[in-house]
Amino acid sequence: MNEAVNIKDNLCRVIDSIKEAERKALRAEGSVSLLAVSKFHNSDAVLEAAAAGQTRFGENRVQEAVKKFQEVRDKCHALSGFDTPPAPDIKLHIIGTLQSNKIGKAVEVADVIESVDSTEHLSVIEKQCAKANKTIKVLFELHTGEESKSGFLNIEEMRQALLFCAEGNAPHVVPCGFMTMAPLTDDERVQRESFSTLRETKERLSKEFLCFKLDTLSMGMSADFKAAIMEGSTEVRIGTAIFGSRGY
Ligand SMILES: *Cc1c(COP(=O)(O)O)cnc(C)c1O
Numbered sequence: 001m002n003e004a005v006n007i008k009d010n011l012c013r014v015i016d017s018i019k020e021a022e023r024k025a026l027r028a029e030g031s032v033s034l035l036a037v038s039k040f041h042n043s044d045a046v047l048e049a050a051a052a053g054q055t056r057f058g059e060n061r062v063q064e065a066v067k068k069f070q071e072v073r074d075k076c077h078a079l080s081g082f083d084t085p086p087a088p089d090i091k092l093h094i095i096g097t098l099q100s101n102k103i104g105k106a107v108e109v110a111d112v113i114e115s116v117d118s119t120e121h122l123s124v125i126e127k128q129c130a131k132a133n134k135t136i137k138v139l140f141e142l143h144t145g146e147e148s149k150s151g152f153l154n155i156e157e158m159r160q161a162l163l164f165c166a167e168g169n170a171p172h173v174v175p176c177g178f179m180t181m182a183p184l185t186d187d188e189r190v191q192r193e194s195f196s197t198l199r200e201t202k203e204r205l206s207k208e209f210l211c212f213k214l215d216t217l218s219m220g221m222s223a224d225f226k227a228a229i230m231e232g233s234t235e236v237r238i239g240t241a242i243f244g245s246r247g248y
Contacts, residue, residue, distance in 0.1 A: 005244035007045060008052040011036070014241050021229040032229055035093055035218070037239030039064065040246040043071035046090075049242065050076070055089050058114070058237050060096025062106045069109055095179070095218075095237060097150040104128045107136055114139040114179045114218055114237075117151050119161045122170055129172030137176045139218055142201055144194040145183030155201050162209050175209075177216030177234070178202050182224050191224045195231035 018032050037058040038046050046057060046068065059065035069092055076090070093112040098121050106113055107128040116122060116138045129136055140158050143151030152158040165175055178201060182194035198219055206214040220228025220236035228236060240246065 007048040007242060010242045010244075011049055011052050011054060014238055018225070018229065018236065021226045024226075025230045027229070032233055033235050035095075035235055035237045036242050037095065037221075037237050038068070038243060039096075039239060041239075041243045043068050043075060045243050046072050047075055047079075050090060054242075056091045056093065058093045058095045058239075060094070060115075062094060062096075062099075062102040062109070065092060065094065066105055066109050093237075100124050104131075107132055107134065110136065112137040112139065112176070115141045115150060116161070117141050117143075118157075119164050122161055122164060122173060126170040126173055135172045135174055137174045139177050139179040139216055140175065141179045142198055144180045144197050151180065155204065158201070159205065159208070162205060162212070166209055166211055175212045175214060177214045177218065178205075179216075179218035181221070182219070182228070184223075186223075188224075188227050191227040192231055195219050195224075195228045195233065199232045 015034065018034060019029060022029055022032055033056065034054070035056050035058045036049050036054045039060050072090060091111040092109055093114050094106050094110045095114045098106065098115055098117065100121065103121065103124045107125060113125065113136060125136065125138065140161060141151040142158065143153050152161070162175060164170065165173055178198055180194060180198040182191045185191065198217060202214060202217055216235055217233050218235040218237060219233045222238050222241040225236040225238060
């Protein structure tokens with residue numbers, strides 16, 4: 001890891017920028033929460049962010065997350081320092097493309113799975129949750145950018161997946177909202193188009209599925225979170241701006 005990176009300072013800067021974007025978008029302070037994306041960074045980086053008050057983390061590979069967050073929990077217990085939050089306060093969100101054979105592990109370690117992209121995966125999540133006697137929150141990922149390979153391809157497929165849940169097929173799964181990744185571009189207009197598509201999807205589907213509280217809009221990363229907040233994001237997923245570059 002780059003030694004020049006000061007995670008605590010970066011975190012403060014990101015939190016300030018989120019507040020500024022909330023004001024600019026005429027939204028209430030605190031309406032956007034921060035998920036710190038720690039993929040490719042080690043457990044010490046997570047602990048540094050946790051000591052600075054961050055409790056919600058995102059990882060996109062299940063195996064990496066399992067190993068790292070076990071270390072985080074072990075170190076938290078060992079430290080139990082006054083400025084490190086107790087291990088149970090740390091929440092882990094899985095945000096990467098799901099593979100069926102990793103879902104069991106994902107269910108074990110995660111508090112939220114943000115990258116649900118098929119009814120098939122939903123039924124595997126349900127089966128694993130039932131086995132582990134656990135309920136899990138999920139977001140439905142919509143594909144809105146050419147670069148990203150994951151996500152439901154359209155709103156109709158997403159509707160079918162929500163219907164699967166609404167009909168009682170996945171009692172251990174709690175649908176909470178939606179996620180997307182915008183195309184990689186500096187063009188703010190293109191970024192906002194992707195984010196507004198997700199917002200409109202949420203507006204439509206939350207009216208159709210009143211049985212669920214579909215109010216999370218997870219959108220915006222280091223390079224585009226301001227545009228996402230203008231479009232109604234309730235959760236930004238930020239890695240590079242907090243932990244530094246990942247070197248790939
Ligand atoms: C890596 C990743 C992020 C964070 O990206 P940064 O550009 O480093 O902020 C957010 N969401 C997903 C799904 C990711 O894979």
